[in-house]
Amino acid sequence: MFSYRHAFHAGNHADVIKHTTLIATLRHLMQKEPAITLVDTHAGAGLYRLDGDYAETGGEAKDGVVKLMAACRPAQGTPVPASPALDDYLDLIAGFNPSGSLRVYPGSPFVLHTLMRTASRDKLKLFELHPTDGKTLDANIAQLEAGRSITVVRQDGFEGLKPLLPPPPSATGSRRALVLIDPSYEIKSDYAKVSTCIQDSLKRFPTGTYLVWYPVIPRTEAHDLPKRLKTLCNQAQRPWLNATLAIGQDPSHGPDDRPGLTASGMFVINPPHTLKPALQQTLTILLDVLGRGRGKGQSVESGG
Template sequence: MNYRHSFHAGNSADVVKHSLLIALVRALQHKQSALTLIDTHAGCGLYDLYGDQAQRTGESTEGVLRAFVDENPLLDDYRAAVQAVNEGVEPRLYPGSPKILAQLLRPQDLLILNEKHPEDVRSLRAAMRGTSAAVHERDAYEFWLAMLPPRTPRGVVLVDPPYEQTDERARITTTLAAAYRKWAHGVMVVWYPLKDRAMHLRWKDQLRKLGIPKLLCVEHWLYDSDQPGIYNGAGLFIVNPPYAFTLALPPLLEVLRAALAPEGHNGEITSVWLGD
């Protein structure tokens, strides 16, 4: 499945991913000690919702634009992050994870980004100009392991690949196992699209066998039943989520489900521990 960021900017998956990413970093920042925020597949950093690639799918109408119509205060932090890169009331630009993470930085925090695609990394460097972010152009999985453990005692690694390669899930599984051995107390987040339920269940079983005690699985299924052959939603595997994050998660998930449910569907969004 090809999930190039620029074609899907601001869709329902971005709303869930970025809402939870903001909540996760905010929860970690309850402590004053420094964080290192690492993005292994950073993309372009900033996306034009009226550009050719985003308009080709039009997915932002079912994602960020729905979130802006919804008035629930639990989405205020997410809306503020999007509004920060826009001038008008309705968003025309969408911040990728690098721009959102940059907004969350405190003086003591570090942001390290990586993007292998030559065209995208040029766009990323332009988008991050004026920030303190370090930008790398390396293989994402080599970079992931090379960055661990980070210089600060605490941190977050975000792994958000396009799933262009048939072995993407296998590489994630292998690298996650190695990363956990190097940094067992670290917080790591892996994003994935949901298309084939049977394949996904097999992957979850493989991850469960890694024996990571605190591995949370958050899944957002858009439709009330599987829609064969199309994108059905997305999820996040989160290693070592902080207690403050998991405590606040249920009401945020319900707001996201309600805001993003397609017409005629209730949708489903769940969080379960895979390590139990």
């Protein structure tokens, strides 16, 4: 049950699309002053060393953030032009690596914390059930000395989210929430849990912004998840956006090599109107930089 460790995958292409989408969405929401309740249902350890044993074992960052940073922020040569959303993402990553050497990758908890506004009294709720990652997350968050603005809970995020919706009203009386749902999907039941969680959340707080990361893999549950989410949004009469990025097969791999994860998607419910054009521009660049072989592609669709 507790075998999945995100440290093996930190900074890969899935993190790039997930965090670029998260930052672009939150930047837009924060143009309005009232406080936002931020929730990460599967927070992980929070911070990851790209030069550590876990990251080096998988080596997935080299085909993700490392390759992207080298292309768009090269020490020498002409950089690949980036989009505003991609620049925002790369600026945030660079902020965690002031030496210029890419050694630290911030997970979603630290991405969210970086964007939080003290004056608006934004709150961040983090859930992590893995015993080792939960302990590491506690230690990493404690270094921020953020007080009551951040809460870490050792609990199943699917269940922990329920009492948080609807969120408490801000000083102006408005209720605002952004929820990131990104389980490992190591257990097949996670797909059904995501659908159930979104269905319940839309009943409790239909105007919240919900971001769901999911893998694009040859499994029925994975194929059906975005379809199910579209149906739930249409039934609730809420707008949605679905973006996917596939970097394709590594041409150096043989036919018997395990390909690993080559594609993933972000499904956003109640997305900002600015998100679709931002991702259309950004994913084109990501595919040019990170695409590597057969099966590569990207898409952005919306509805509602």
